[in-house]
Amino acid sequence: MDMKESAVVLLSGGQDSTTCLFWAMREFKKVYAIGFKYGQKHVKENDIAAQIAKENNIPFHLCELDVFKQFTHNSLTDPTIEIDKEKPAGSYPNTFVPGRNMIFLTYAAVYAFGIGVHNLVTGVGQADYSGYPDCRNNFIKSLNTSLGLAMDYEFEIHTPLMWLNKEQTWELADQLGVLELIRTRTLTCYNGIVANGCGECPACKLRAEGLKGYLDKKKLMTLNK
Numbered sequence: 632m633d634m635k636e637s638a639v640v641l642l643s644g645g646q647d648s649t650t651c652l653f654w655a656m657r658e659f660k661k662v663y664a665i666g667f668k669y670g671q672k673h674v675k676e677n678d679i680a681a682q683i684a685k686e687n688n689i690p691f692h693l694c695e696l697d698v699f700k701q702f703t704h705n706s707l708t709d710p711t712i713e714i715d716k717e718k719p720a721g722s723y724p725n726t727f728v729p730g731r732n733m734i735f736l737t738y739a740a741v742y743a744f745g746i747g748v749h750n751l752v753t754g755v756g757q758a759d760y761s762g763y764p765d766c767r768n769n770f771i772k773s774l775n776t777s778l779g780l781a782m783d784y785e786f787e788i789h790t791p792l793m794w795l796n797k798e799q800t801w802e803l804a805d806q807l808g809v810l811e812l813i814r815t816r817t818l819t820c821y822n823g824i825v826a827n828g829c830g831e832c833p834a835c836k837l838r839a840e841g842l843k844g845y846l847d848k849k850k851l852m853t854l855n856k
């Protein structure tokens with residue numbers, strides 16, 4: 632198979648990565664997916680990822696990692712820490728898991744190498760949200776170079792959401808014909824509630840504001856037609 636024809640998608644069962652799965656299915660002939668069980672409170676997201684992959688005939692692998700649970704303290708993996716509602720001044724919210732995207736992408740690259748795939752797809756972005764350092768474009772470019780050097784192999788990390796805000800991510804889902812699927816099946820909520828979620832946590836608020844923004848815009852466009 633031509634190197635341009637296949638990709639490995641990092642799939643967590645959330646809005647962003649699931650949108651990326653369908654984006655990859657449009658862009659590549661053969662798509663594989665990888666997910667991670669890293670001690671997150673809401674492991675249900677892995678079942679969602681596996682189920683959506685299965686329905687679309689996408690091979691899905693789940694990797695188990697204990698490094699974050701062993702060595703980091705953050706509110707995504709430690710049930711005793713309450714999730715920050717706001718981004719604290721001068722630092723990251725306690726949902727930040729240090730090194731997470733680097734390790735996930737490195738595992739994905741190892742998987743891709745083993746099956747002769749050169750393209751990796753991840754849903755990270757820097758247009759809005761908490762500004763996690765490992766979601767930024769300069770980090771992705773740097774890791775892309777490092778992975779290539781590490782394995783003497785050509786990788787291309789694709790980040791279709793890098794410059795999109797949540798409203799635009801919903802728009803992309805709609806263009807891909809999966810707005811309803813993403814809306815009703817994926818899990819983004821920090822409190823582990825599928826679809827519209829708890830409505831209270833920062834992830835839910837961002838998701839809901841983006842959806843409202845996009846649907847309002849769509850309605851306006853339809854009215855003006």
Ligand code: ZN
Pocket residue numbers: 819820821822823824828829830831832833834835
């Ligand atoms: Zn929530």
